[in-house]
Amino acid sequence: LSIDTICKVLSSNFTVLLIFFGTGSVLDQSLESLLHRLRGLCDNMEPESFADHELVYLLKGQQGNPFMLRGRRSLLHPTAPWHLRYLGQPEVGDKSRHALVRNCVDVAASHSLPEFLNEMGFRMDHEFVAKGQVFRKGAMKVVVSKLLRVLATGNTENTEPLSLSYIVELSVLAPAGQDFVSEDMRSFAEQLKPLVHLEKIDPKRLM
Amino acid sequence: MCQLEASLESLHARVAHLKGSLQSFILKLENEHDRLTWPSVLDNFALLSGQLNTINKVLKNEKTPSYRSQVIIPLLLSPDRDEELVKLTEQRVPVFSHEIVPDHLRTKPDPEVEEQEKHLSAEAARIGPEVAQKQIQTLNKLCSNLLEKLNNPRDDRDSESSASRQNKPSFNPADTNALVAAVGFGKGLSKCRPPGSVPPGHPGQPTMSTGPTLQQVTIAGTTGHQAGMGGQVAQQQPGQPGKMPSSIKTNIKSASMHPYNR
Numbered sequence: 453l454s455i456d457t458i459c460k461v462l463s464s465n466f467t468v469l470l471i472f473f474g475t476g477s478v479l480d481q482s483l484e485s486l487l488h489r490l491r492g493l494c495d496n497m498e499p500e501s502f503a504d505h506e507l508v509y510l511l512k513g514q515q516g517n518p519f520m521l522r523g524r525r526s527l528l529h530p531t532a533p534w535h536l537r538y539l540g541q542p543e544v545g546d547k548s549r550h551a552l553v554r555n556c557v558d559v560a561a562s563h564s565l566p567e568f569l570n571e572m573g574f575r576m577d578h579e580f581v582a583k584g585q586v587f588r589k590g591a592m593k594v595v596v597s598k599l600l601r602v603l604a605t606g607n608t609e610n611t612e613p614l615s616l617s618y619i620v621e622l623s624v625l626a627p628a629g630q631d632f633v634s635e636d637m638r639s640f641a642e643q644l645k646p647l648v649h650l651e652k653i654d655p656k657r658l659m
Numbered sequence: 660m661c662q663l664e665a666s667l668e669s670l671h672a673r674v675a676h677l678k679g680s681l682q683s684f685i686l687k688l689e690n691e692h693d694r695l696t697w698p699s700v701l702d703n704f705a706l707l708s709g710q711l712n713t714i715n716k717v718l719k720n721e722k723t724p725s726y727r728s729q730v731i732i733p734l735l736l737s738p739d740r741d742e743e744l745v746k747l748t749e750q751r752v753p754v755f756s757h758e759i760v761p762d763h764l765r766t767k768p769d770p771e772v773e774e775q776e777k778h779l780s781a782e783a784a785r786i787g788p789e790v791a792q793k794q795i796q797t798l799n800k801l802c803s804n805l806l807e808k809l810n811n812p813r814d815d816r817d818s819e820s821s822a823s824r825q826n827k828p829s830f831n832p833a834d835t836n837a838l839v840a841a842v843g844f845g846k847g848l849s850k851c852r853p854p855g856s857v858p859p860g861h862p863g864q865p866t867m868s869t870g871p872t873l874q875q876v877t878i879a880g881t882t883g884h885q886a887g888m889g890g891q892v893a894q895q896q897p898g899q900p901g902k903m904p905s906s907i908k909t910n911i912k913s914a915s916m917h918p919y920n921r
Contacts (some may be wrong), residue, residue: 475838476835477830477831477832477838478829478830479830482829482830486829577850578848578850579848580842580848599842601848601849614847616831616834617838619835646829648830653836653839655840655844658836658846
């Protein structure tokens with residue numbers, strides 16, 4: 453999460469966008485090679501580093517799946533606004549589509565977000581810290597991050613890595629209806645092989 | 660006679676093409692050398708080589724009369740500037756005089772080239788026909804081997820690099836799934852209630868859910884018991900090549916202490 457994204461979020465208000473995902477992972481020891489490759493393939497900008505604390509809130513209803521909201525704050529920029537995101541269920545569509553498509557609503561929020569959500573009835577389900585870098589190529593965004601488990605609730609100083617790998621996510625924010633972007637993502641994903649194998653993974657299947 | 664003219668025409672045309680591509684290549688090298696990529700330089704060389712090939716073919720063509728048997732005799736030499744000649748030769752030969760004729764109408768090769776040719780033909784005569792034939796065959800075999808290797812890259816590359824690649828996989832699919840699950844729905848992350856987030860006895864909550872069970876999780880340091888609750892599995896992957904930094908297992912005590920029990 454960077455100042456850049458936050459500004460985008462602030463200016464876009466309640467824009468509903470679709471996100472396409474390709475996900476993979478890279479072992480710690482191969483991280484450098486991946487970063488080199490990404491620096492070559494992506495837009496020639498200094499990659500942005502981020503360290504974010506994400507809290508996932510659930511609102512459990514009487515029936516159906518709980519409603520999930522994600523609140524994210526930057527540990528590097530403590531005074532920046534929080535980032536609240538809603539991610540819809542992956543669209544069941546075209547199986548041949550090589551990317552996952554989900555509705556996404558991004559909003560900026562003040563620092564009283566946790567209290568506000570609690571008042572609304574949400575309960576924090578889990579939290580984690582993500583540290584890594586963001587690369588961009590045109591409209592595509594590649595996020596390479598290390599997920600860290602928070603050992604004591606709310607204490608982001610005391611963390612440990614979740615695994616020996618970094619998670620690599622390729623995504624695009626596109627206005628609803630635009631579908632051709634996944635071709636670009638597919639060719640980009642090809643270029644990251646065999647270092648990283650990016651594929652469409654539906655988290656629901658891993659439940 | 661007209662055969663000679665026709666062949667000269669086509670030769671002239673081919674040479675003109677070659678000249679054109681050489682010129683453009685030189686221009687490119689001089690002006691755009693910092694922006695030039697190796698593949699485009701290779702393309703230029705390929706073009707030149709193709710054009711040289713065509714010229715060779717024209718020369719070897721059976722319809723082409725042997726130029727060796729032709730003789731060019733200058734009929735008129737004059738030290739005066741000839742405008743037509745200037746135009747024909749693109750400003751390179753202004754005067755058709757005694758000085759330029761020996762150079763331009765020369766049929767003998769350069770002395771060095773002549774030397775080399777003599778040397779080569781002497782060498783060829785020395786080794787005899789059988790040895791020469793064997794050398795030709797070896798060369799052909801080498802070329803075809805190389806071509807085969809180049810045309811079937813997959814077989815060779817796979818056999819030699821698959822061994823080295825197996826030692827260093829750069830990603831672990833199990834990790835991928837674990838990370839995606841963690842981001843997706845918090846698998847492997849402790850489920851918790853943030854402390855102090857529950858205002859005691861707050862009246863009039865609009866959207867209260869009835870009867871959900873909140874689970875409290877305590878984290879044991881080293882050993883613990885696997886959680887018995889459905890869906891809350893500790894993140895243990897003993898089969899991984901690396902080792903997890905800690906062996907955190909979660910003890911789950913279910914607590915049905917919803918603060919807003921009404």
